[in-house]
Amino acid sequence: MNVTLTLIGQMIVFSILIWFVKGVLWEPMLKVLNDRKQRIADGLAAAEKGKHEEELARQKALDELKKAKVEAAEIIAQAQRRAGEIVDEAKNAALDEAGRVKLAAQSDLEQEVSRAREGLRAQVAQLAVAGAEKILGKEIDAATHAKALDDLAAQI
Amino acid sequence: MSEANAPAISNPVEYIQHHLTNWSIGVEHGKQVNIVDFSVFHVDVFLFSVLLAGLFAYVAWKVGKSLNADAPSGIQNVVETVVEFVNQQIQDIFPNADRLVGPLALTIFVWVFLMNAMDMLPVDLLPSLWGGILGLFGADPHHVYLKVVPTTNLDTTFALALTVFALIIYYNIRSKGLVGWLSSFFFHPFSAKNIIVKIILAPINFLMTLIEEVAKPVSLGLRLFGNMFAGELLFLLIALLAFSVWAMPAQIVLGSLWAIFHILVITLQAFIFMLLTVVYLGLASQNNEHH
Numbered sequence: 001m002n003v004t005l006t007l008i009g010q011m012i013v014f015s016i017l018i019w020f021v022k023g024v025l026w027e028p029m030l031k032v033l034n035d036r037k038q039r040i041a042d043g044l045a046a047a048e049k050g051k052h053e054e055e056l057a058r059q060k061a062l063d064e065l066k067k068a069k070v071e072a073a074e075i076i077a078q079a080q081r082r083a084g085e086i087v088d089e090a091k092n093a094a095l096d097e098a099g100r101v102k103l104a105a106q107s108d109l110e111q112e113v114s115r116a117r118e119g120l121r122a123q124v125a126q127l128a129v130a131g132a133e134k135i136l137g138k139e140i141d142a143a144t145h146a147k148a149l150d151d152l153a154a155q156i
Numbered sequence: 157m158s159e160a161n162a163p164a165i166s167n168p169v170e171y172i173q174h175h176l177t178n179w180s181i182g183v184e185h186g187k188q189v190n191i192v193d194f195s196v197f198h199v200d201v202f203l204f205s206v207l208l209a210g211l212f213a214y215v216a217w218k219v220g221k222s223l224n225a226d227a228p229s230g231i232q233n234v235v236e237t238v239v240e241f242v243n244q245q246i247q248d249i250f251p252n253a254d255r256l257v258g259p260l261a262l263t264i265f266v267w268v269f270l271m272n273a274m275d276m277l278p279v280d281l282l283p284s285l286w287g288g289i290l291g292l293f294g295a296d297p298h299h300v301y302l303k304v305v306p307t308t309n310l311d312t313t314f315a316l317a318l319t320v321f322a323l324i325i326y327y328n329i330r331s332k333g334l335v336g337w338l339s340s341f342f343f344h345p346f347s348a349k350n351i352i353v354k355i356i357l358a359p360i361n362f363l364m365t366l367i368e369e370v371a372k373p374v375s376l377g378l379r380l381f382g383n384m385f386a387g388e389l390l391f392l393l394i395a396l397l398a399f400s401v402w403a404m405p406a407q408i409v410l411g412s413l414w415a416i417f418h419i420l421v422i423t424l425q426a427f428i429f430m431l432l433t434v435v436y437l438g439l440a441s442q443n444n445e446h447h
Contacts, residue, residue, distance in 0.1 A: 002190060002191050002192065002193060002196070002310065003191065003192045003193075003310055003311060003314060004180075004182075004192075004193055004194060004195075004196040004197060004198060004311055005182070005194045005195070005196060005197045006196075006197055006198040006201050006202050006309070006311035006312070006315075007310075007311040007314055007315045007318070008194075008315075009197070009202050009311075009315075010201075010202065010205060010306075010311055010312050010315030010316070011315040011318065011319050013202075013205060013206055013209050013315075014209075014263070014267070014315055014316060014319050015319065016209075017209045017212065017213060017263050017267060018256075018259050018260050018263045019259075020213050020216065020217075021212070021213070021216050021259045021262060021263050022255070022256070022258075022259035024213075024216050024217045024220040024221070025216035025217075025219060025220040025235070025239070025259075025262075026239065026258050026259040026262060027255070027259075028220050028223055029219070029220065029223060029235070029236065029239050030239070030243065030258070032223045032225045033236065033239070033240065033243075035225055036225050036226075039225075
């Protein structure tokens with residue numbers, strides 16, 4: 001029960017031990033512990049963020065789906081409208097075409113008629129000349145009576 | 157507390173005195189030493205404390221060089237638990253502690269615990285072995301002395317306490333300045349507005365604060381020493397119960413009970429020493445504006 005030189009020795013050992021423990025164990029270990037704490041905190045934050053993002057994504061997907069449905073309905077309506085339009089257009093085009101065909105046929109007919117009439121007119125003059133020759137018993141110079149014949153033909 | 161050797165039983169006083177004598181250099185064994193005598197060196201105290209310091213340093217080095225943040229292995233888990241426990245205490249008591257306090261507190265806790273834990277070895281085991289070994293080389297076992305618990309010696313406990321005290325002074329000067337620290341001796345614990353009352357109170361304050369400051373290392377050192385010395389002495393007394401076969405059951409029961417209780421004591425004393433060190437250093441780094 002006394003204080004001796006051992007005291008000095010113990011103080012030196014104590015100081016060296018503190019210094020050694022500080023450099024070898026305390027500082028690196030606290031660094032590792034703090035790193036780990038930080039990593040765990042980061043991981044939890046990331047998980048929280050991921051959950052939030054997933055919620056957002058789901059919401060977004062729902063929105064997109066809704067929008068797509070609306071769009072699809074719109075497209076269908078548009079298509080139906082367009083189909084109606086196409087049918088109408090086709091009908092109109094067909095009617096127009098039919099009108100045109102009818103008109104062409106009519107004009108063809110008229111042309112035929114007038115051509116037939118022209119042909120008949122030319123023959124009328126010849127017939128008249130031939131008839132008159134028969135009646136008069138002599139030859140008639142067609143050129144001399146051309147005017148009268150033309151008038152006759154025109155009356156037909 | 158194992159069986160005492162025959163001569164001890166026949167002479168209890170000599171048995172206990174033999175066990176309480178250090179293996180020393182610079183003094184004749186068994187002779188009373190002055191209360192402070194720096195010509196004496198206790199080899200056993202130094203040897204065991206250095207061995208335990210080496211053990212701690214080895215474990216610290218081994219764990220420290222292969223730290224694994226992701227998959228800590230066995231011994232690293234144990235050390236991590238202790239380090240985190242000590243760090244938690246420091247953060248609770250001394251939140252802005254600088255980087256020396258942590259290793260200091262950890263070293264005190266672990267080293268004091270290890271030195272205290274030497275008390276858990278049977279009191280006769282190492283001294284008898286050492287006596288036996290030296291006996292083989294012709295020494296008289298009765299004049300071979302070995303005290304295995306370094307903390308039952310004032311040198312160890314005061315070495316720790318005085319180192320802490322030096323740090324307390326250093327922290328005080330660092331936080332308050334030399335003048336600020338010295339002046340705190342005169343205006344604390346009693347303060348007054350009146351200048352004359354202040355002057356009257358100054359000597360009283362000085363005396364009170366001086367006692368307060370000196371009491372810190374003295375109480376640190378004596379508390380640990382007292383607890384460990386008393387524990388050791390009780391083990392020795394229980395060991396003396398081996399005087400007869402009929403007393404053996406009592407020895408076994410009492411020895412077991414005291415050993416179990418002593419587990420608490422050695423841990424608690426190491427913890428208290430660490431905690432008070434942190435508290436004192438925390439107080440020392442406070443600015444004295446509120447005085």
